[in-house]
Amino acid sequence: MGGSLKTRLFGNKNKHFKSPPPQIYALASETCKWSAVLKEVIDNSELLRHERKLTPLLALLLVHDFLLSRKGIALPASHGLRAAIERHKARLTAELTRARLRRKAASIEALRQVVTAEALGEAGLYPRWVRVNTFKTTLQDQLDTTFKEFSRVGGVRDVITGSMTVKSLYIDEHVPNLLALSPTFEITKTHAYTSGAVILQDKASCFPAYLLDPQPEDGDVIDSCSAPGNKTTHVAAIVRSRAAEGEACKTKVYAFEKDQYRSRTLDKMVNLAGAQEITRMSLGRDFLKVDPDAPLYKNVGALLLDPSCSGSGIVGRDAMPAIHLPEQPGAAAKKPPLDKNRKRKREDGMADEGRQQILVDDDGQELVVSSEKEMKVRLEALSSFQLTLLLHAFTFPAARKVTYSTCSIHAEENERVVLKALQSEVAVKRGWRVMKRDQQVQGMRDWPVRGSLEASGGDEEIAEACIRSYKDDGRGVMGFFVAGFVRATEAEVEESAKGNEKSGPKGAERQDLSTGNGPWQVGPRTLVAAPKDASSRTSGDSSYGGDSNIGSDADGSDGEEWGGLSD
Numbered sequence: 202m203g204g205s206l207k208t209r210l211f212g213n214k215n216k217h218f219k220s221p222p223p224q225i226y227a228l229a230s231e232t233c234k235w236s237a238v239l240k241e242v243i244d245n246s247e248l249l250r251h252e253r254k255l256t257p258l259l260a261l262l263l264v265h266d267f268l269l270s271r272k273g274i275a276l277p278a279s280h281g282l283r284a285a286i287e288r289h290k291a292r293l294t295a296e297l298t299r300a301r302l303r304r305k306a307a308s309i310e311a312l313r314q315v316v317t318a319e320a321l322g323e324a325g326l327y328p329r330w331v332r333v334n335t336f337k338t339t340l341q342d343q344l345d346t347t348f349k350e351f352s353r354v355g356g357v358r359d360v361i362t363g364s365m366t367v368k369s370l371y372i373d374e375h376v377p378n379l380l381a382l383s384p385t386f387e388i389t390k391t392h393a394y395t396s397g398a399v400i401l402q403d404k405a406s407c408f409p410a411y412l413l414d415p416q417p418e419d420g421d422v423i424d425s426c427s428a429p430g431n432k433t434t435h436v437a438a439i440v441r442s443r444a445a446e447g448e449a450c451k452t453k454v455y456a457f458e459k460d461q462y463r464s465r466t467l468d469k470m471v472n473l474a475g476a477q478e479i480t481r482m483s484l485g486r487d488f489l490k491v492d493p494d495a496p497l498y499k500n501v502g503a504l505l506l507d508p509s510c511s512g513s514g515i516v517g518r519d520a521m522p523a524i525h526l527p528e529q530p531g532a533a534a535k536k537p538p539l540d541k542n543r544k545r546k547r548e549d550g551m552a553d554e555g556r557q558q559i560l561v562d563d564d565g566q567e568l569v570v571s572s573e574k575e576m577k578v579r580l581e582a583l584s585s586f587q588l589t590l591l592l593h594a595f596t597f598p599a600a601r602k603v604t605y606s607t608c609s610i611h612a613e614e615n616e617r618v619v620l621k622a623l624q625s626e627v628a629v630k631r632g633w634r635v636m637k638r639d640q641q642v643q644g645m646r647d648w649p650v651r652g653s654l655e656a657s658g659g660d661e662e663i664a665e666a667c668i669r670s671y672k673d674d675g676r677g678v679m680g681f682f683v684a685g686f687v688r689a690t691e692a693e694v695e696e697s698a699k700g701n702e703k704s705g706p707k708g709a710e711r712q713d714l715s716t717g718n719g720p721w722q723v724g725p726r727t728l729v730a731a732p733k734d735a736s737s738r739t740s741g742d743s744s745y746g747g748d749s750n751i752g753s754d755a756d757g758s759d760g761e762e763w764g765g766l767s768d
C-alpha cells in the first residue's frame with residue numbers, strides 16, 4: 202500500500218495493529234523526524250559495532266527514547282536491550298552534543314526546533330491554521346491564555362518567514378475566530394487542542410461554513426458529507442453563536458456521513474468540539490438516500506455540501522517522512538530491489554515512473570493514474586457524483602442557501618459543476634442562482650482569488666461568485682474551491698420564466714455542458730463562449746501559484762488535523 206504515513210495507518214480500515222494507530226503514528230513520525238541526527242550519533246559512537254544484537258532500526262528507536270524521551274527507554278532496567286544502550290551513555294550523550302553544535306543549536310530545545318522545521322517539508326511553507334472553537338472558548342480567552350506569549354505579526358507571510366521564532370501569530374482578516382501560527386509550534390501538545398477549544402483547520406476549509414452564514418431565520422442546516430467534521434463543527438458553532446444569549450438554540454445541524462469508519466471520527470469530533478447539543482448525526486447514512494420531503498427536514502433552509510473530491514489542493518498529502526538508518530558494520534551496501542513491472546511498463550508503451558501518479562483523494566482512497574486519459578475519466582466520475590449530490594441538495598423544499606466546495610484545483614470538479622448545476626432542471630424550476638460576490642458575507646466578498654473565467658464559460662458574474670484558493674501563491678492556504686447558491690423568491694422565478702419565454706432558446710450560442718450523467722437535465726440558461734484571451738485567474742492578482750497537480754492529510758480530510766484526535 203502506498204500513500205502517506207497517515208493514509209497507511211488511518212486509512213487502512215482492514216488492518217488491525219497491535220497498538221492504536223495514533224500511537225504508532227506518533228512513534229514513527231517522531232523517529233523519522235530525528236533519524237538524521239540519531240544516525241550521526243549512532244554511527245559516530247560506533248554503537249552497532251559494539252552491540253551486535255542491535256539492528257539499525259532498533260538502535261534508532263532505543264537511542265531516541267534514551268536521549269530524547271522524557272520517560273527514557275520503556276523497558277525494565279535489567280532488560281538486555283536497555284543495558285546495551287545505557288552502557289554507552291557517555292559516548293551517546295557526547296555525540297548528541299556534537300550533532301547539536303553542528304546544527305548551531307544552543308540547547309536541546311533549539312535543536313528540537315531545527316529538527317521540526319526540517320521535518321515539516323512542504324508544510325513548513327504554510328502556517329498552522331487554528332480555528333477557535335466558540336462552543337468552548339473565545340478568541341480573546343485563547344489570546345490571553347494559550348497564545349499569551351505569542352507575538353502578533355502583520356501578515357500571514359510574516360508567520361511563515363518567522364517560523365524559526367516559533368511563537369508568532371496572525372489574526373486572519375477574512376474568517377472570524379481564525380489564527381495563523383508559526384508552523385513549528387507544536388499546537389497538538391497544548392490543552393487547548395486536546396480539549397477541543399481549538400481545531401486545526403486550513404483557512405480555505407473554513408470558507409464554506411462562513412459563506413453559508415446560517416441565520417436563525419434560515420432554519421435548520423444540513424451538512425451532507427461530514428466526516429471528519431471540521432465543517433460540521435464550524436457551521437454548528439456559527440449557528441450556536443447566533444442564538445439569543447441565554448436561550449437554548451432551536452436550530453439543528455443534521456450531519457450525514459456515508460462511510461461507517463469515518464463516521465466514528467465524526468462522532469468523536471462533534472463530541473470533543475461540544476457541538477453535540479445542536480448536531481444530529483446520521484452515521485453511516487448516504488445523503489442521496491435522504492428524502493428531502495421528510496417532515497424532519499421541512500425547516501432545512503441551508504445546506505453545506507463538501508463531497509469527496511480528488512484532493513488535488515491538499516498540501517503535503519504525499520509527504521512520506523524519510524528515515525535515515527545507521528550503518529550496520531560489515532553490511533554490504535544493498536542495491537535497490539529491481540522493479541519487476543518497470544521493464545514491462547516501458548515495453549507496453551505505458552507511462553514511465555516519472556509520469557505515474559498515485560492520487561490520494563480526500564477520503565484517503567488511492568488510485569494510480571498513468572495517463573491524461575485516466576485522469577480525465579477519474580475527474581468525470583467525480584464531477585458526476587458531485588453534481589448528483591448538489592442537485593439533491595437543491596430539492597429540499599425550504600432550502601434557500603447551499604454551499605458547494607471541494608479541495609480540488611480542477612475546473613471539472615469546480616466551476617464546471619457549478620455551471621451544470623445552474624443549468625439543471627431542478628435549479629431552473631426552483632429558482633436556484635449563484636450567490637453573487639456582492640451577496641456574500643464580508644470576508645468572502647473581500648477574498649481576492651475568484652473562479653476561473655474560462656472554466657465559468659466566460660460568465661464574469663459566475664467567475665466572480667466562485668471562490669478559489671491556490672497553494673503556493675503565498676497566501677498560506679491549500680487549494681480550494683467554494684461557491685454559494687441562493688434561491689430566488691417565487692416572484693423572481695416567475696419573472697425569470699417570462700424572460701426565458703420572450704428570448705426563446707438560443708441553441709446556437711449555448712455551450713453544451715451536459716454529460717448525460719446524473720438525474721437532471723440541463724435547463725435553459727444561456728452561456729456565452731469564453732473570450733480567447735480569458736484569463737483563468739481574476740482580480741488583478743499576479744501572485745498565484747501554478748495549477749500544480751496533485752497528490753495529497755487533516756490529517757484526514759482537507760489536509761487538516763483536529764481537536765485531540767487523529768483521523
Ligand SMILES: C[S@@+](CC[C@H](N)C(=O)[O-])C[C@H]1O[C@@H](n2cnc3c(N)ncnc32)[C@H](O)[C@@H]1O
Nearest residue numbers: 426427429430431432458459460487488507509
Ligand atoms: C471531503 S470529505 C468531507 C470533509 C468534511 N466536510 C470536513 O470538513 O471535515 C467527504 C466525505 O463525504 C462522505 N460522503 C461521500 N459521499 C457521501 C454521501 N453520498 N452521503 C454522505 N456522505 C458521503 C465521504 O465518506 C467523506 O467522509
